[in-house]
Amino acid sequence: MMSNNLIVLLSGKRKTGKDYISEKLLKAIGEDKCAIVRISEPIKSQYAKEHNLDLSELMSPNKYKEEYRKQMIIWSDQVRSQDPSYFCKIACSEAVPKPIWIVSDIRRKTDIKWFKATYGGQIRTVRISATEQTRVNRGFVFTKGVDDVTSECDLDDYTEWDLCVANDSSEECDCVINKILSLINIV
Numbered sequence: 001m002m003s004n005n006l007i008v009l010l011s012g013k014r015k016t017g018k019d020y021i022s023e024k025l026l027k028a029i030g031e032d033k034c035a036i037v038r039i040s041e042p043i044k045s046q047y048a049k050e051h052n053l054d055l056s057e058l059m060s061p062n063k064y065k066e067e068y069r070k071q072m073i074i075w076s077d078q079v080r081s082q083d084p085s086y087f088c089k090i091a092c093s094e095a096v097p098k099p100i101w102i103v104s105d106i107r108r109k110t111d112i113k114w115f116k117a118t119y120g121g122q123i124r125t126v127r128i129s130a131t132e133q134t135r136v137n138r139g140f141v142f143t144k145g146v147d148d149v150t151s152e153c154d155l156d157d158y159t160e161w162d163l164c165v166a167n168d169s170s171e172e173c174d175c176v177i178n179k180i181l182s183l184i185n186i187v
């Protein structure tokens, strides 16, 4: 990436709308200036490779993916115990160079630490929330081994967000997009 560029780190619990907001931001900023970076991509591709699985199935939001979610969390934690920023580094090295990156799935304090240590003042952090009822309406089902472990809970007590936003409705979502755009000085 060139200097003076920005990286927006998005965090939020399952079904708060991280992907949804990332796609809306991408459209609002424009694909010429912006790319979505997913830390889950190298996790899935490396997991698939090591376990001889079909990556396209693993990437799709279906039952197959859900079955492997727990196993992938355990496997990726083992990798992280050797190198906490392993997947962040791969995701960034494989990302398309653009002035603005939106990292759609920040889950750990060590992720934020690595991004800040590597990209310094280019980082903006955003926490997305939604009520439990909203998340349930969007299909959230509490799953042991997924929703009660570090990957889902590590950032619950993080307080240094540049911006905290609620995404419970389409009206709120427009407001969320505008707030993020003004955080990165695009409006």
Ligand SMILES: Nc1ncnc2c1ncn2[C@@H]1O[C@H](COP(=O)(O)OP(=O)(O)OP(=O)(O)O)[C@@H](O)[C@H]1O
Binding pocket: 012, 013, 014, 015, 016, 017, 018, 019, 020, 021, 138, 167, 168, 169, 170, 172, 173
């Ligand atoms: N503001 C909104 N208005 C309407 N639908 C929304 C809104 N935000 C999210 N959704 C819908 O809620 C569902 C969950 O959103 P999304 O997949 O973006 O969540 P997520 O935080 O990325 O979840 P996960 O961590 O499980 O991947 C999707 O079907 C999405 O279209």
